[in-house]
Structure formats: C-alpha cells, structure tokens
Amino acid sequence: MLERIQKITSIGLFADTKPSAFPFRKLSLIYADNGRGKSTLAALLKSCGDNQPQLLLNRRTIGSTTPQYAELLFSQGNRSAFTAGQWSAQYHGTHVYDLNFVESSVYSGGEINATHRKRLLSFALGEKAVSAMKAFSDATDAAAEKTRSRKAAEDKLTPHRGKATPAAYMRMKKIAGAAGRNCHH
Structure with a gap:
C-alpha cells in the first residue's frame, strides 16, 4: 500500500x-x-x-x-x-480512478446521431471489454464503408451494363475492335 x-x-x-x-x-x-x-x-x-x-x-x-x-x-x-x-x-x-480510467474502461458508444443509436445502447466495463467493443465498432464502420463503396461502384456500372446483373456484367468478355455501349458479350 x-x-x-x-x-x-x-x-x-x-x-x-x-x-x-x-x-x-x-x-x-x-x-x-x-x-x-x-x-x-x-x-x-x-x-x-x-x-x-x-x-x-x-x-x-x-x-x-x-x-x-x-x-x-x-x-x-x-x-x-x-x-x-x-x-x-x-x-x-x-x-487510480480518474478521467483516464473512465476513458480506457468505459465504452458508451461515442457520437450521438441516428446511425449510432444502436451503439449508444451498448455499455462495456473493463479494458478488455472496451477494446472488444471498440474493435467491433471499428469493424462495423469498416463494413459499412465497404458496402457504400460497392454500391457506388455498382451505380457507376448501371448505365453500361443494361439489364445484366453486376456479376454477369463482370464475367462478360470484351470483343476486340468493338466500340460503344454493347461491346461485351
């Protein structure tokens, strides 16, 4: 002591x-x-x-x-x-129970906005629980960003692929010497 x-x-x-x-x-x-x-x-x-x-x-x-x-x-x-x-x-x-203890041991979700309401219901105590919640939160944010990026890429392809699904469009092969919209088969 x-x-x-x-x-x-x-x-x-x-x-x-x-x-x-x-x-x-x-x-x-x-x-x-x-x-x-x-x-x-x-x-x-x-x-x-x-x-x-x-x-x-x-x-x-x-x-x-x-x-x-x-x-x-x-x-x-x-x-x-x-x-x-x-x-x-x-x-x-x-x-020592100070502000640093609270910041490293208590997780309550962080920001307050509509997309974080679910996270605000989470509450973790202890350094391991806080680390796990932060890792989960970071992974969730990363997954959401990847989904937004994929959706943006699909939206850019829409005018070029016609009625083909994105997967079918990606499997199409380019026809040598073809130009214009329908240059894949």
Whole structure:
C-alpha cells in the first residue's frame, strides 16, 4: 500500500515538492481546484503501478532543466524511485480512478446521431471489454464503408451494363475492335 509520496521534482506543477508530511490510508481521496496537480498525481501513481514511465516523461515541468524524480514509500518500507526515466520498482496495489480510467474502461458508444443509436445502447466495463467493443465498432464502420463503396461502384456500372446483373456484367468478355455501349458479350 502507498504510504507516502516522499519527493516529486520536475513533474507537472511539482517543481521541487516534499509532501511526505501527508500519509495515505487504505482509501485516500484528493480534492483541489482545477490546475492544482491532481491529474499529475494520478499519472504519477498510475505510472508506478503499471510501469508506464511515459506518463511522467510527458509531464516534465515547463522550463525545468532539473531531471525528473519521484520517490514513493510503500508499506513494509518498500520504495520506488523514478529516476533517469525509469521506475526502480513497480507496485500493482495502487488504483487510480480518474478521467483516464473512465476513458480506457468505459465504452458508451461515442457520437450521438441516428446511425449510432444502436451503439449508444451498448455499455462495456473493463479494458478488455472496451477494446472488444471498440474493435467491433471499428469493424462495423469498416463494413459499412465497404458496402457504400460497392454500391457506388455498382451505380457507376448501371448505365453500361443494361439489364445484366453486376456479376454477369463482370464475367462478360470484351470483343476486340468493338466500340460503344454493347461491346461485351
């Protein structure tokens, strides 16, 4: 369990912060006005828990030349330090429920328009379910686009094929030297 954040340097708004006086409990809630660093703290905890250094590398303090550093103290004296763009240890017991969690774990269909009403009735929770729903949605969109493309191609052939079906028209062979509309048989 995370007990304390010992130090944060050059990460987001935390240019050089030592918040070690504030211990964490089994459930800790953080509340502050917008722009005070809540998302940065969430990224810090997620970065350590999931070993995703890029979450912090993307949050370098603007204008800082000091290397990024963070030190977290966990139960039983375990520590993890973020230095040189890597975590010294990963701890899976930290869960962060923020906007990124919602976006990666909850799928509710996205856009609101007539063609998406059916999708809006879908609801999936969890990263695997969200990935599956997104893959299904992408495949459905791709299939609809292929159907539109096929229909457009068939519509272009209609004036040339007469009463022949598209499949029959495609099987016709070109007559050498023939010109005009009826040059296939």
